[in-house]
Amino acid sequence: MTDDPFNALLSDVLTPPVRLPDRTFVARAQAAIAEAERFRRWRRRALRQIGSEALVLTGLAGAAITLAQIPAIGEVLSGAPLAVPAAAGILLLAWLALGQPRGARALV
């Protein structure tokens, strides 16, 4: 037996057919790529936003701790035990009011 007929058979069975591009598949792949690109952009924006908001919150917390250590302010705070939770609440509300619309835009 020579190898030639077997090689020819292998080639016949395994060679991809020559045809025009499948436009439906190309469109599907293009849509999947556009979707992947949108997701990448959203993730990048979301990570950047989380990072910047974490920085802002750290800054605010640091400032609050520093202020609380000033003796005069410390005396006022010890005289009004609800002042700290109230200030934290106001900060949180301000953050939600200002930060949420920006976050919602980032998710679109």
Add this chain to the structure above:
Amino acid sequence: MHDEEPALLQRAARGDQAAFAALVARHEARLRHFLARIVGPADADDLAQEAFVKAWIALPRYRADASFGAWLTGFGWRAALDHIRRAKRTQARDQQWHGEADQSVHGPGSAHVELERALAALSEQERAALVLTHGHGWSHGEAAQILGLPLGTLKSLAARAKAKARAAIEPATEEFAA
């Protein structure tokens, strides 16, 4: 046909999705055929799409030391391996498809049908080595790069796959009998 490819690759690497769509159009037939041979036609299109998306994301890291076709087929191969690991049932479906599809074209007992059966009985790696080197015309070096294997391993894999396929069809067909 592929003379425009470097320009398309450059544009696509800069984020031009239309240029990448042109690359998809050039390579989809070959990649889908390869994947259909490995996992069966039912899953080949999804895996090909996955490979194109991964190639798009990785495109800025593409270096022209391998042809784009080989680089892309590597993504397809890895997607197929992940798929096979996730669902071993694929092989049974693949074998079933080979049996059904090709009997309808060539009739039972023909050399084509026997070869399809023999190919279905090979491991995915053996089948991939055979398809790439004997069907798609990749050199052994390129096929080794696609499958992520050392050149020597690829060569022995392809030779073993070919020997197995020939041994499997010899008793069934007169044409290939010794």
